Amino acid sequence: MSKDAPQDRPSPTPSTGIDNVVEVRGVTKRFPGVVANKDIDITVRRGTIHALVGENGAGKSTLMKILYGVQKQDEGTIAIDGKVVPLNSPSDAIAAGIGMVFQHFKLADNLTVLENVVLGAEKLHGIGGKARAKIEEISATYGLGIRPGDLVEKLGVGDRQRVEILKVLYRGAKIIILDEPTAVLVPQEVDELFDNLIGLKGEGLTVIFISHKLDEVRKVADEITVIRRGTTVGTADPKQITSRQLAEMMVGSELPTPETTESTVTDKVVLDVRGLSLRELGVAPVLSDIDLTIHAGEVLGIAGVEGNGQAELVEVIMGMREPSAGHITYLGQDITDWDTRRIRESGVGFIPEDRHRHGLVLEAPLWENRMLGHQTEEPNSKGMMLSPKAAQADTVRIVEQYDVRTPSINVMASSLSGGNQQKLIVGREMSHHPKVLIAAHPTRGVDVGAQAAIWDHIRDARREGLAVLLISADLDELIGLSDTIRVILRGRLSGEFEPSKVTAEDLGAAMTGASHDEERAS
Template sequence: MKILYGMQRPDEGEIKVDGSPVTFHTPGDAISHGIGMVHQHFMLADNLTVLENVILGSEPRRGGVAVDFRAARKKIKEISDAYGLAIEPDLPVEELGVGARQRVEILKVLYRGARILILDEPTAVLVPQEVDELFDNLRGLVREGLTILFISHKLDEVLRVADAITVIRRGTTVATVDPKDVTARRLAELMVGSELPSPETRESTVTDVVALAVRDLTVRTAAGRTIVDGATFDIRKGEVLGIAGVEGNGQAELVEAIMGMRAGSTGTITLAGEDISQWSTLKRREAGIGYIPEDRHRHGLLLESPLWENRILGHQTRRPNSKGVWVDRAGARADTRRIVDAYDVRTPGIEVDAAALSGGNQQKLIVGREMSGDPVLLIASHPTRGVDVGAQAAIWDHLRTARAAGLAVLLISADLDELIGLSDSLKVILRGRIVADIDPTSVTPERLGSAMTGAGEGA
């Protein structure tokens, strides 16, 4: 998708528009070939009018300098009428609803002469009626001869609006199907993959001691939207609990709520028998929660600090990193060397900046750090995302060893191999709710797929 819009260059392969091959270096190239993209997050200036937003960056000129607002208004009116978008050019964008804003985004693309529209998760922010309106608009556009690429993980919507469906999994095309002769279930199966890995036979290390108990955990945004809805589960010592789900269904917020990083969450969280719901992030960490964050660059590292300072991060109140109010530089350095050795972090030394390491080595450092100090619970969010195969296997090994030693692990991942291979039990999250319990030893793609995508609902 980014390649189609000229934001990234392909390594190989070719793109043809109307039969002739093209290469895109910038989004500008894509636009000049008639490809326009409507982003999931609106790119509009609230305090400008619709007209100003639409022409921003490609203003019609009059006499070389002046902006020809009259010509622009006329053109916008024409496009709006031709495709039934019903847009009033002189309203400020801040007065528009979400659906109308999306139509402005579409109009913006059409204004630049696009004949092929890419819509990235266009319904994510819309309420059902607005979705219906959008689909009506899209059908209108198609009738006028435009091509639309509709990217979504909501199966029912794809089935409703598309004339042809292509399923992509892990970067490759899995299948191209006709919506008329495919069911939601079959589509879900294609999305998840027909062959699921079977978990390695191994001894269960699950004990009876509950390490983490979560009850009715609910997270709301400042605007009052519910993102995590009444999550309830237990993780026992020696157990890996995997959370499966299509990304953006509340996993990140669930983790942040357990870490105490998120205001506006309700429910109780009990760690080793103690109610930690009101504790600060620091206190939770000190009580033995290790945290491998989803985005290591944003949440896990100080990129421009040496490795040993990164060892301190998140563990700054504990030995061997500090003594009272003082940072124990010698202790932190020595322990960083231990992690570098034990976790095979490939680095010339502990004084280099974290930024100089490869993603896999950065992640091994984080895993080593979070396993230090005898954690009770480890929250691993996409622990092997963006790391090389060698580092991935090493991280999985470390997680298995720690689990055998009695660590409770909450594993969030989009990688089904990882989830099924590591988890002792699996739960599926969909739209913030835990919708299914799945036994990883007897999971079927059909069941996992329909639970993850909601295709089973009402069926």
């Protein structure tokens, strides 16, 4: 597990004789008030899956942006195929055979899949029939299920991720960086992705895999590099280390679990949804006759493959969409026709699925982001006037209480790692003591330490009577936190699953419809 420990190495690729495809030596990157990377050393072997793990703010994303030419290191060198190369822009990285799929996607919502894929790469296959054929070929080869004519704004998060992977392959990348690629996938889809990655590896491609899911890292990686506080602390053989040991290397503590032992469910109904449907012209119903009830002190978990209506369910409850039929009752009052602001002011907390699109203003400081959605509430305002100083003071409290790692509350939200952005959002929402919390993927893209902290905050609030609608792609999280679990499939909710008795595989089968298929076949 040490940096100098010998590792089993495959034979060099015959075409070049060079075994090490990426060599990072002494890379350091400074920002005002913080050192993001310090003396980083990493060696990635050709035709392998190399995992990079570390807690939020450890410097993983900064390092990958340097490797992809988005940022320039202050010190150190990067060698590709044994040759030191300057990576001053993504164009340089692409020319060197490097492609990156970011955790937060770089897609234009108002363009089709084809238009997004060919944008900036028009010289490869044009913008017409040849490009379409190439996209279809790549999609079929790697089982991505992407249609060139689909409009990106109509795609779920999972499909958007697959479009990003397709973009990288379309440009001929030989080194593929994947940032949290399994965050939106169910277990069966994770297995399919890993099969694809192994196939890429078998063809001589190299994958750098960033993830917080340590069991998955150990399953798919050939080698693991651990980064802590901006520097490499060692490498590990996934066959000779446990997830618990990896967690200790990352954060100095044991791997947390979301397990909740005591029941706090009361008889008080907080949120009641009856007959909720959502239809769009020319397509099948997005939601069909949804019924659900959440009591004070209860966590109702919703499992589902991306694109089956869970995002639309959240948007309807939050007043962001108008339902076609049905009613939403909150604390005995019909709120079906309320707008989002009124719903928020009434005590409904909201952790959005996509923190960049619906949770933050990236080019605004942290203290202004603390006010979002709560501009009319204390401490952000008093009467008709905003209270910036009070909001700033409370932002300092949130940063300390929720361990948001930042040099200042005045830095832009864009400068924070994804996990620290998420902790800021969770702190903001919980600070207003909501009666019900609509939490869509609350721990997506956060490390094991931050994940445990968010679970603790939800559990503490639940004990005090908070009702939670929890939507998550992390089935262990759903099973551990929920009092009841239901599955959404093609816009319809299943019956109830008992968390103490259901397995992740059972839920995965229900999410893909396999359990229904088996019942019909029997």
